[in-house]
Amino acid sequence: MIEAHPSGGYILEELSVGMTAEKRVTVTEARISQFAQASDDFNPVHMDETFASKTAYRGRIAHGLLSASFGSAVVGTILPGAGAIYLSQTLTFHKPVRIGDVAVSRVTVATVDEAAARIVLRCEVHVGDDLVMDGEATVRVPRRRRPAK
Numbered sequence: 001m002i003e004a005h006p007s008g009g010y011i012l013e014e015l016s017v018g019m020t021a022e023k024r025v026t027v028t029e030a031r032i033s034q035f036a037q038a039s040d041d042f043n044p045v046h047m048d049e050t051f052a053s054k055t056a057y058r059g060r061i062a063h064g065l066l067s068a069s070f071g072s073a074v075v076g077t078i079l080p081g082a083g084a085i086y087l088s089q090t091l092t093f094h095k096p097v098r099i100g101d102v103a104v105s106r107v108t109v110a111t112v113d114e115a116a117a118r119i120v121l122r123c124e125v126h127v128g129d130d131l132v133m134d135g136e137a138t139v140r141v142p143r144r145r146r147p148a149k
Helices: 029-039 062-077
Strands: 022-025 083-087 102-113 119-129 130-140
Touching: 022 062, 029 062, 029 130, 062 083, 062 102, 062 130, 102 130
Parallel strands: none
Antiparallel strands: 022 102, 083 130, 102 119, 119 130
């Protein structure tokens, strides 16, 4: 498991297949509310316990893209970190995430394309032993750091 680079981000030449980073985030009422505000997604399965209790989920669940955004935080702040630009992302949702769950987002370098300055990251989110979401992200990575000002 790697930590954030002291400069804020890894450059292409510092990345190798198998490097892994993760972030733990507790899903809270406030996070769900803030995400609903930011995304304008007020689906009652996320916002209304009475409504959600009558669905197949038997209660409120977090937005799937809220869980996915925790992986974005890993990409933007740890691996590869500052300067990384998302080009694409696939997602498959396996289980719901609920208020109080601790979501562990893990990204692992799967491939490095030096010619294109891109990497493919295997992305997973777990709650306890359960895989709740996975996919792959293609990310453009800087070849060199910007000089300090």
